[in-house]
Amino acid sequence: MSGSGHGQTMRITLKVWRQDNPSDKGGFQVVDVPGVSPEMSFLEMLDVVNGRLTESGDRPIVFDHDCREGICGSCGVIINGVAHGPERGTATCQLHMRKFSDGDTIAVEPWRAAAFPVIRDLAVDRSAFDRIVEAGGYISAPTGSAIDANMIPIPKPVADASMDAAQCIGCGACVAACPNSAAQLFTSAKLAHLNLMPQGQPERWARTEAMVETMEQFFGSCTNHGECQDACPKEISVDFIAMMNRDYVKSKRKNRQLLSQSI
């Protein structure tokens, strides 16, 4: 591979959150970062910073990442106050330094939400999302029990709407962007994915009640700010929240009815 750089480089000032452990108070560290190529992704810039910190005997910055293609949902930081940074519909790992200018100061912080405690530096614990899914975010279809796939035709618009919701990568930007740290967009996207499908109908009401109530144990309440939709790297629509709210109200009645029938 060739030598270093084939264009202009930039010098930026990084103001990055450092916190040694969950109970540490934490604070910003200011790092001067010369030699940033506009071709670098944001995380590659952090890689470069980490290399330099290590060489100078400092501890590298801890952050979560994996696919670096905007699909695994591991990455995610607040960049200058905005979840995943300035480019719409783009996860942190897909953001490139050409979106910034020479001389910029860039503030980087972890997701801020009570349900996502900071583990270290920029890494947070998002396992509350797994608890919501475990509560009912599935269709019970034990291995081996399925009928031929084409026995369940699904109108294309329904399948497409379901897929729009199913695209959620579970990064938590919606929670981080919400003034109330609510998880309505995440939960409603999973509910819509499953509740729209014919296969999802038998468990629809039980699923809705269980997932919404588990969500409420961990997260704040939605007051319709809509910041979640703007922060979502997959641009998932808040319309799914409206659908969840309707389903939840119905689920209370339906689940009682189902219960009384079974007695």
Added chain:
Amino acid sequence: MTTTGYLDGKVPTGPIDEKWTSHKFNLKLVNPANKRKYDIIVVGTGLAGASAAASLGELGYNVKVFTFHDSPRRAHSIAAQGGINAAKNYKNDGDSVYRLFYDTVKGGDFRAREGNVYRLAEVSVDIIDQCAAQGVPFAREYSGLLDNRSFGGAQVSRTFYARGQTGQQLLLGAYQALARQVHAGSCTLYNRTEMLDLVVKDGKACGIVVRDLLTGEISRHSAHAVVLATGGYGNVFYLSTNAKGSNTTATWRAHKKGAFFANPCYTQIHPTCIPASDDFQSKLTLMSESLRNDGRIWVPKNPNDTRPAHQIPDEDRDYYLERRYPAFGNLVPRDVASRNSKTQVDEGRGVGPIKNGVYLDFGDSIDRLGRDVIEERYGNLFQMYERITDEDPYKMPMRIYPAVHYTMGGLWVDYNLMSNLPGLYVLGEANFSDHGANRLGASALMQGLADGYFVLPYTIGDYLAGMLGEKPVSTDDPVFAESENEVRDQIRRLLSVNGTRPVDSLYRELGVDIVWEHCGMARNQAGLTQAISDIRSLRDEFWTNVKITDQSESLNTSLEKALRVADFFEMAELMCKDALDREESCGGHFREEYQTEDGEALRNDDRFAYAAAWEWTGESGQQRLNKEELTFEYVKLAQRSYK
């Protein structure tokens, strides 16, 4: 070298289309009430691991599931784009189980086991049913029925997909099935927990030693059987399309505990990825293979042509694939397309700021079909390309270059997916089983889910049935203490080196300068010999000069990486050794000394129609070879040709 051993894949006898059915009948069963008396460890929550854990949990076994990710849903499988094959023949275009079997054996360049491949094709149809039932939002036609696309050279349309996010949707299906079992209490999830050793007693796998990535705590887990579904080792090249965390540690540590590592030199290089832009590049991004349906690949005839691509007239362009392979043109298989790009770049005709790519041009297709059609077909890929390169592929041809994508090699397993160590099962990309020397597009997702949903749940019972009444080996047993001590020692050693080079600097040199250079798209004896000696000296440097400044027990990403890279340093050596030993070219393994006059791969079936299963003998690079002879009863051995 010590004498060669021979291995039996234990493929059942009988006609190919009856093997699996009769085998299932002959396998011993565990009575439903007894299943809860068995503990099973599953490491990995990608397609293979999550589907296996969920299915075993549903059957009633006690399952412990481990992943180094923060959530099972983040496994590397999530990134698969294109689709999953299945012999449904919904298109009525002549597909069948037999045709999928045939295509896979041939595509694998006759280095896979026929019996396994047939079973894979057979259960492929059940996978689609299973996933649809779980609510995977596959693409549909207006009729409401499932849609298919064609893929990777196949002459039938058998690939099911969910937009460009098939892996994501299939993994979410498996993850949700697993979440249901976690909720039901049959599966216990250990996230952010990394397996660092396999524990073996009396030759049988009996547990693992893990590190809690949040607290640094090392702990022991025992079980009646251990299942590894830990993915491939493509990141030995440093730059690849794999997720950054993908690594070989689980399979490598198992290898050092006695599990045979098979065909490590079979690695797949995907022809259409975005070229590296500079030395800071951390990974490579795949552009779907489907682009080659409408894009034409070319380089300027004059290597010093400085004109922008669109100003270079047709007579000054070399459409080298169309020129060399008039019949297949831009649609030659992955290995052929990749090698040809390499030749162009090596000979100085590369394009782009650092001359490390070739053009993939949509100009003609846009003129012929209109921008709308191209946008509908590839819109999301074009957008991804623009985001990364800041160039508009509707106006400028894309620049592409091959990148490491998939590893066909892996731990050796028999027909039951059990390694040579009883009690150790290996699934998904981590095993070597079904793709021979080259994998066809859309077949990895199929294999991972076949292994996890439809093969392992049957075959593991056969092993467990014989252990009824036995307790798992106690974690107080000396074998566990020994493993734990080794793990602790290694961590201590790494943290105490206190040298001058960060892990990534050594890792990049290993992957890019040595392994990619000498054991990448083209290999030869001199280069491989050089590579082995370079790997050894760099490994010595790693152990004496690596610098890890973070000494803490909590989430310590540099230590995690150093532990993984330490294993890549040994794995890389075996890969080169295997490549050196295999004096033929086949599929993804191209030895320059063994090619036809036209520069195509030249197999040597008389000498090399076997799987090479390497056995650890105590020291890196000193593995002993075990051969599993491959016989082809159904698909006739033939030279591939794409002219």
